[in-house]
Amino acid sequence: MNRTPGFTVIAHRGASALAPENTLAAMRLAAAAGADWVEVDVQFVAGTLLAFHDTTLERTTNGRGPLTALPLAALLQLDAGDGERIPFLWEIIEALGPERGLDIELKGPGTAAAVAALVHRYVHLGWHYSRFLVSSFDHAELARLHRLAPRIPVGALVSRLPVDWGTLQRRLDARSLHIPLALVNKVLVRQAHARGLRVLVYTVDERRHLARVRAMGIDGVFSNDPGRVLGWLGGKAR
Template sequence: MRTQSAQNRDARAVTASRPFTVIGHRGARGHAPENTLLSIDTAIRLGADWVEIDVQHHDGELWLMHDLTLDRTTNGRGLLTAHPAAALRRLDAGDGEGIPTLAEALDLIEQRVGVNVELKSWNGCANAVAACLREYIADGWPAERFLVSSFHLPELWEFKQLLPEVPLGALYCGVPLDWAGLAAELGAQTLNISDEFVDARLIADAHARGLALYVYTVNDETRLRTLWQMGVDGVFTDYPDRALAAVGSEVRE
């Protein structure tokens, strides 16, 4: 009969062999203004595997902006959609950075990392993002280097009809009654869930359905290690450097 210590060593070896994806949240918002080119470049320099950016469609452009309003992250006021493109171009999004477009972000990234595009608006956002990503795929970007996600699942479903080769991430802020069932029904490749709702049964169900499970937004190193040990596949973090330090080089892809 094998001893408990031998079983524990084997369990640690299996955990250490699993890939663990570090996703820079809004770039690296712990180090630079969120959703700016500076934040994205910082995340890449810190070693993130992927960057996550928020996108809204307005006035013919796809703007990198999380909030529907400008007040928190720029020197502007009111709804983003209340301002024409020319006015948005003049705003300061922090440290002298402007509000970039999705195309500007992708041109900066140049396939150095994967890109999670979160749809933050609806009624046309899916169509505009699909048209943009289609051009980059035609120029040589692998479709699997993109992940399109949203809490607005009907908008995510619309995107799937437009560009089915790009993987989807279903965003949840709770644990559904059918566990990961809805994400699987949607045809998503990842289930992205808030840290406060991580559940061992949800992790197991996601994996049984062939889904990766990513957790947002995790900045504490002890919590990062705990989630890795629980079996999650990756985290969104404001500090990619902390996540890399927490899980160690032995789990890097």
């Protein structure tokens, strides 16, 4: 596995500091800000892939109750903030185009098979596998994705230590380790790099945090305001 040169700035849930998270508006603002990659949370609901983080509707929409309790038509009527609606994953892929990287974070069951099928549809249209990255805290779902579609790059999200390097390498063939700001340290970065894994840190919205993790030699950050991070870095990170 090769390490991509350059420091990567990834818009977390789109440019979610500037527009409602995981909406098309947030994705477009992330692209306009020059983010290298855009991260989106994805769930398989009512037979389709929707961009949505929580399991319930209250925090980010004017709906109530579990995401899975409403039929698709009702979900699409909800206000996800500023008049935006919950987007389909395919709309986000189309909005970003074939040049921008998209980190599809699998949230929940059924996502692996549906995402593999959708990515393949775009690959058949001529898009490169390298424009996609599929990540998840759910390593069983990621392993499913990897079995179904071994050419789609995988990133392993972790929320606690120690890292199970064996699973990351053998079961997932992961390209990157996605780790919280609170857990990352120099030794871990060295261990990941020794295994050919890039280290991407979430969520970095403060300049002092960016400086701290950059000094560790990490490869990129997730930020709610990618334009601001790019400014701190002195221009486009690409």
